[in-house]
Amino acid sequence: MNTKAEPTKGANGADIAKLVLAVIVLAAGIFAYSWFGADGSVPQSIRLLGVLAALIISLAIGAFTAPGRRVRAFLGESQFEMRKVVWPTRDETLKTTGIIMVVVIVLSLLLGLIDLILKSVVLDWLLKLGT
Template identity: 80%
Template sequence: MNTKAEEPKGTNAADIGKLVLAGLVLVAGIFAYSWLGRDGNISPSVRLLGVLAALVISLAIAAFTALGRRVRNFIAESQFEMRKVVWPTRDETIKTTGIIILVVIVLSLLLGLIDLILKSVILDWLLKLGG
């Protein structure tokens, strides 16, 4: 559990303005991509670079809001928690995968056998008795 003091969750007007500006920059980049593509004079790779630049600029603007700080803190804490994970060795992974494949094969054969038994009971015995 995180023992840090929680930041206030409210959003002020400056943060809202920054988020709106980031959205406008991104929309402008997407609009410019389609607008500049109408004439065919500008190559698609240059237009794509423009959209990527607009995306990077909008993310940079959004990073300086309270929401952006919370996202950065979340990513930093996630990376810290990922360092605590004990990953299985290659040998453990291969053995576990083999066991899972074996269980899947056994269960599929068992379900196939149950299906075959039910089919023979219903088609051969019950329908012949009724007909």
């Protein structure tokens, strides 16, 4: 974990303009997808490629803003931390899964038994005593 405390700065005009441009590009891609699909003249695969291109372009534009640089730094640190994780082996995973399944079955049987006992107490004993 990063222990450096960095003050957050407000977005400057260029960053805001880049983010607005990224939103406009993405909105244009989505609009073009629906516009060219209305009459059926453009195949759906081509329209989908257009939306994906607009998404990639808008992400590229947003990556060069201050918030985009912070996201890239966060993803880099996350990837570094993921390398430190010790993943369980297949055998450990299967054993843990088996134990969890047994516990779930035992608890569901126990809760079902408690429900049955409470139902018989309420319906058979308490309601018959009132009559």
